[in-house]
Every structure is written in structure tokens, then in C-alpha cells.
Amino acid sequence: MFFGLTIEKVILIAVVGGLLIGPERLPGLAAQLAALVKRVREFGQSAQGRLKEQMGEEFDEVDWKRLDPRQYDPRRIIRDALIEPVLTPGGKTPSEAALAAARRPAAPAAAVSPAGAYDTENGRPSSVDAPAAPGSATAPLPRPDQSS
Known part of the structure; x- marks a missing residue:
């Protein structure tokens, strides 16, 4: 009761x-x-x-039985909300949209100025276009094994 x-x-x-x-x-x-x-x-x-x-x-x-508050079970409402797919504007679920974005080829990188270029092979800034003047901020650093 x-x-x-x-x-x-x-x-x-x-x-x-x-x-x-x-x-x-x-x-x-x-x-x-x-x-x-x-x-x-x-x-x-x-x-x-x-x-x-x-x-x-x-x-x-009006379907009055459908509006009966005794039929609402909070656990069922939450379970249905978690199972129901949420669609993005493209018609995909958020996880499908993220997978599609990850599979897309990356956009080509913008050209890097010589001041920001870095030579990973030598571990020092690289001179992309032309060597900079000695003593400038973008001048290539000598290798440790080279004598100046």
C-alpha cells in the first residue's frame, strides 16, 4: 500500500x-x-x-495513461537517456564524429620562418633559406664536435 x-x-x-x-x-x-x-x-x-x-x-x-506519474522510473529514464544516441549536426554520434576527424588527413603545415625552424637531426636551429650573419639570433650554432 x-x-x-x-x-x-x-x-x-x-x-x-x-x-x-x-x-x-x-x-x-x-x-x-x-x-x-x-x-x-x-x-x-x-x-x-x-x-x-x-x-x-x-x-x-490525450493518452492519460501515458501521462500517469506512477509509471516513471528514474532509473529507466537515466538508462534510456544514456543509451539513446546523441547526434551531431552531421548526423553522427559524437564518437563517430571524433573518429572521422581523427582519420582525416592533417592540413599541410604553414611555412615556418627561418627564425622558428629547428633541425631535429642536429639538435639546433636550422638555416632554411640562407645562412644568417654570424652573431645574429638566427645564425646556426656550431656543432660541439666542430672547432671554430
């Missing part, structure tokens, strides 16, 4: 309540409870009638 109450607990509460109230007041309280239930039903029916009247024909088209 609800609030952790089983049918056995509800029956036990009703029996204890009946004993505490007593046989004199029990019929009057039962009649009050019946009137309360009747008013709640009438209120629900009138609210449904007003809603039908305001919505018109659309009221019959």
Missing part, C-alpha cells in the same frame, strides 16, 4: 480505532467518512468535467 502500511496493519488500526471510539459514536463517524468520500469523488468528477469543457475535443485525444 502506501507509507509502509500493509493490509494487516490497516485492519489492526481500524480495529483499535473502533474500540477506542466506541460503539456509540462509530456509526456517526462512519457516516461522516462516507460523506467525505462522496464529496471528494464529486469534486474530482466536477474538475474533470470543467477540464473537458475547457479543452473541448482535445480532451478525448
Whole structure:
């Protein structure tokens, strides 16, 4: 049931309540409870009638069982959200788009100026076009095994 109450607990509460109230007041309280239930039903029916009247024909088209909040399980919602693929503007999932980008050939590198060129074979800046003047910042450094 609800609030952790089983049918056995509800029956036990009703029996204890009946004993505490007593046989004199029990019929009057039962009649009050019946009137309360009747008013709640009438209120629900009138609210449904007003809603039908305001919505018109659309009221019959709504699938009310689909909107029942008791059917929503947060675990299922999260699982479905994680399984559902998210598409990028190209129509691919993010992982497919990343794979396609990784497989594309790299764009040719821009030409590097002689000041920024570096000779990995010799471990020193390289002179790409022409040797620079001795003593300048771009002048090739002598190799350690060469004497100057």
C-alpha cells in the first residue's frame, strides 16, 4: 500500500480505532467518512468535467495513461537517456564524429620562418633559406664536435 502500511496493519488500526471510539459514536463517524468520500469523488468528477469543457475535443485525444506519474522510473529514464544516441549536426554520434576527424588527413603545415625552424637531426636551429650573419639570433650554432 502506501507509507509502509500493509493490509494487516490497516485492519489492526481500524480495529483499535473502533474500540477506542466506541460503539456509540462509530456509526456517526462512519457516516461522516462516507460523506467525505462522496464529496471528494464529486469534486474530482466536477474538475474533470470543467477540464473537458475547457479543452473541448482535445480532451478525448490525450493518452492519460501515458501521462500517469506512477509509471516513471528514474532509473529507466537515466538508462534510456544514456543509451539513446546523441547526434551531431552531421548526423553522427559524437564518437563517430571524433573518429572521422581523427582519420582525416592533417592540413599541410604553414611555412615556418627561418627564425622558428629547428633541425631535429642536429639538435639546433636550422638555416632554411640562407645562412644568417654570424652573431645574429638566427645564425646556426656550431656543432660541439666542430672547432671554430
